[in-house]
Amino acid sequence: xxxxxxxxxxxKIGFFGFGGGYAMLSLIQNEVVMQHAWMTNAExxxxxxxxQITPGPIAINSAxxxxxxxxxxxxxxxxxxxxxxxxxxxxxxxxxxxxxxxTRFFLKLRNNPIVEGAMQGMRPVVIGMIAAAALLLIFxxxxxxxxxxxxxxxxWLLFGGVFxxxxxxxxxxxxxxxSAAAGIAIYY
Amino acid sequence: MRQLxxxxxxxxKIGLFTFGGGYAMIPLIRRxxIDRRGWIAEREFLDLLTLAQSAPGPISLNTSVFVGYKMxxxxxxxxxxxxxxxxxxxxxxxxxxxxxxxxxxxxxxxxFKGMRPAVVALIVVPVIxxxxxMHPLLYIVIGLTAVAVWYLGWSPVWILAGAAAAGIxxxxxxxxxxxxx
Numbered sequence: 001x002x003x004x005x006x007x008x009x010x011x012k013i014g015f016f017g018f019g020g021g022y023a024m025l026s027l028i029q030n031e032v033v034m035q036h037a038w039m040t041n042a043e044x045x046x047x048x049x050x051x052q053i054t055p056g057p058i059a060i061n062s063a064x065x066x067x068x069x070x071x072x073x074x075x076x077x078x079x080x081x082x083x084x085x086x087x088x089x090x091x092x093x094x095x096x097x098x099x100x101x102x103t104r105f106f107l108k109l110r111n112n113p114i115v116e117g118a119m120q121g122m123r124p125v126v127i128g129m130i131a132a133a134a135l136l137l138i139f140x141x142x143x144x145x146x147x148x149x150x151x152x153x154x155x156w157l158l159f160g161g162v163f164x165x166x167x168x169x170x171x172x173x174x175x176x177x178x179s180a181a182a183g184i185a186i187y188y
Numbered sequence: 189m190r191q192l193x194x195x196x197x198x199x200x201k202i203g204l205f206t207f208g209g210g211y212a213m214i215p216l217i218r219r220x221x222i223d224r225r226g227w228i229a230e231r232e233f234l235d236l237l238t239l240a241q242s243a244p245g246p247i248s249l250n251t252s253v254f255v256g257y258k259m260x261x262x263x264x265x266x267x268x269x270x271x272x273x274x275x276x277x278x279x280x281x282x283x284x285x286x287x288x289x290x291x292x293x294x295x296x297x298x299x300f301k302g303m304r305p306a307v308v309a310l311i312v313v314p315v316i317x318x319x320x321x322m323h324p325l326l327y328i329v330i331g332l333t334a335v336a337v338w339y340l341g342w343s344p345v346w347i348l349a350g351a352a353a354a355g356i357x358x359x360x361x362x363x364x365x366x367x368x369x
Contacts, residue, residue: 017244024246049291050283053300055206056276057246064280081281088277095245096269099253100262102243106235107258113359119235121355124326125347126238127318128333133211134311135338137304149304158302162309167317169223172215172310173205176303183302188295 002074003086009036010063010090017059017094024059032062038070063087154186191260192267198225199252199271210247212307214314217248221255228255234318242348248272 009031017024025048032038039047051061064084071083109115137149150156162175198220206213214237221227228236240250249272256268283290290296319330329351336342 117359131334132337179306187298
């Protein structure tokens, strides 16, 4: 029963989660904290914190974590793992099916003038949306110190270094690992 | 089978090193999918990002589905999406099972203080790279969208729908004009 509830909740989150990442947070919070009371707001904030230090989309991270926690409370570790699998599968399902439809449609009709017109309209807007994500990370809306990504001159130095590296097509994985090492050297 | 494994492995790496939200993995996707494997042409890249934005769900998932399907059909899409999901799934499960206190670890905290500005740089670079060579008027569209989403908090869905509608109207107007000649 709990597995079915998890499945439906995360199916909804996956289906209505337009705009990716942080836009999905309030949706997840609504399902998990408000609708089902699977956890408190403070526990939810903990999950967000864990998602920020683990790789991958926050929707997937939260699905796995919430699925595990809810399942475990209902029936131990085995049930927890089953819950994690269920919620993670559910949150991926809409993206998989809808994106398959869009991809098939696009690959068939990419030369259609209407489709090309729509793409032409959307292309600059998508670049603007990526720019907005960067702006939001540089200038967050909240003034909470925990939300700041740029905390001192070192931050800007790292930003500049990685910018030059990425521009020159240095392997992004190497840049991430190096900046983590620099962070430990500077702040630990 | 071999190509399915390559798809899985490429997206596994992308899933494993994507910190700070989907956009930070754009340089990684570009490197894997365009520079290393040549699965997608450079000029297709922006279309891929546009389609990934117009479906619900995390862009990394949507991107993996597009590339996987284009290369190997349905099984390719499944192999790629699994590649993105498996690293986060395993890591989160390990944290939930064993290291619930990891976020209070001072070494992890310091590493992330270093990685956060790096992630921002990884998002800024593709913005500039993708915008280069566009018509100058489109810079205004890019700028207005950025301000609307970042500062005014407009929903990206409506902006995308509006932009698609504007593009379609323009295409219809053009074909009509050509037809009348």
